[in-house]
Amino acid sequence: MTALIFMVVALIAIILYLYFHRRREKTTSFQPYLESLVALLDSDDELAMKRLKEAVNVNSDLFDAYIRLGDLYRKKGDPGRAMQIHQSLTARPTLKKHEEKKLYYALAQDALAASRPNRAISFLKEILKIDKKDNHAYDLILRIYEDMGNYNDCITVYEEGAFKPKNESRRAFYYAALARDKMEKTQEGDHEGEKEANNLLRKSLRIHPDSITGMYYTGNFFERENELKKAREYYLRIINQHPEYAFLIMPHFEKVSFELGAFNDIIPIYEKIAAQDPRNFSVGFALAKLYEKKNDVESAHDVYLKLAELFPRSVLAKIRLLKLKTEDEAILEALDEIEDTLCGQEYKCSNCGNIKKDFTFLCEQCHAIESFSPVL
Structure with missing residues (x-):
């Protein structure tokens, strides 16, 4: 009987030991992670990185710790190491959908920091495979294509995306900007190229008849083709409909008006x-x-x-x-x-305050369109 009691007590002792030992081990794995979050709140990146490394060494299942650690490497200017850390997480078969999305967003930021925009787009497209209605992923893809000046793909993404409501002014801008690129590449006498550019401009103004970009480049197109009456017509439309943008076309307008008498x-x-x-x-x-x-x-x-x-x-x-x-x-x-x-004129974006020496229809900083005006 005594032996039985002793065995029961010993078994209980072992159970209690294992329970508290494993609980203590679990606590020690999360302690440095919690300290890393406090360090991040205090903007102490060095301490945060140190504590995150300790946390993942103790418990490799801490998904969020790996994400934050990679983010810190990117912030320190080492996007390659950041991508390596984040990429290692893609092999985990137990990730939930929201974790997968978070991971691919981190990888997209790594790729952008490494000046690999096409790689970033591929990661963002992985997000859209998980969630076709993720507008933030669409927005980021658009911004990257805009930065690359790839307006053909901008059109594809915008028209296939889940943007609601669609901004027809931006959509018209894409077609007009693509037409401008076609005009710049079209040699004199290339009638097919001229026709393609003209069709793009016409579509731009069908989408949004009030598009400043569309009217401006259409005027440029006809001026280049020596169809001065049509060019003057579009410049005059900008003056009448958008007098605040008259500065943009006055030299063109005065030139064609002079030549037309x-x-x-x-x-x-x-x-x-x-x-x-x-x-x-x-x-x-x-x-x-x-x-x-x-x-x-x-x-x-x-x-x-x-x-x-x-x-x-x-x-x-x-x-x-x-x-x-x-x-x-x-x-x-x-x-x-x-x-x-x-x-020497400078232009300021009304949306974010970005200042540029040369006029542009797209702000590279905040991606607003038709937002620049002269600085007086």
Whole structure:
């Protein structure tokens, strides 16, 4: 009887020992992981990385720890090591769908950090195999194609994607941008290439008749084809429908109007816009310069003076006023040099504040379209 009691007690002792030993072991595997999360909250990446390494060494099943560890390597500028860590997780057969998606998102970021955009796209497409309605994956693929200037694939992804509602302005932009690329590659006399570019532009404006990009490149197309009346028509549409973008087409518009013998029609058009929006600096400044060409110095002076009052930080209108008041050749030459220096235009994205020296329809920083305007 005593022996039986002893055996029962011994068995209970073994069970308790195994229970508490395994529980303690489990706790020690999670302790460094919890400390790593605290370190991440404190922005202590070095300590976080150290604790994450300890955690996965104790317990290799900590999926999230591996993800965070790889992310830290990428943040440190080692996307190759990050991808190696993340890639090792793809061999695990027990991953849940949300874990698989998280893993492929991490791998896509690794690939982008390593300047491998096509590899990143392949990882994002794996996400879409898991969840066809994952709009974030579609968005990232679009952004990558936009960065690559691959507008043909942008169109495919956008039209096949689950975007609801679709942004027809962006879709029209893709077709117009693709048409521009076709025009740049088309040699003179390549009628098939010209026809293809024209069809793309027509589709762009069918999708969104008000597309600034579509109208601008359509005007460029007809100007290049020496169909100046059609070119002027599209430039005039931008002036009338989007006077805030008149700065974009005024040199083209004035050139084709001159060649068509319609130069005198420009002043009334600019006067109308200036009357409707006195703060349209580009149109006002161009109007005053046209007054000067017609020797209407008084009208030019009035416009420059109004612009100087509305835009006190802008020097250009003040320089033009000074030029009107002097006939000294040396002073005029010096003022011309100053004006030429200041005329180096910059453009600012209204969505994110990104500033560029050359105008573009797509912001490379926030991916907004038709968002740039001149910095005054």
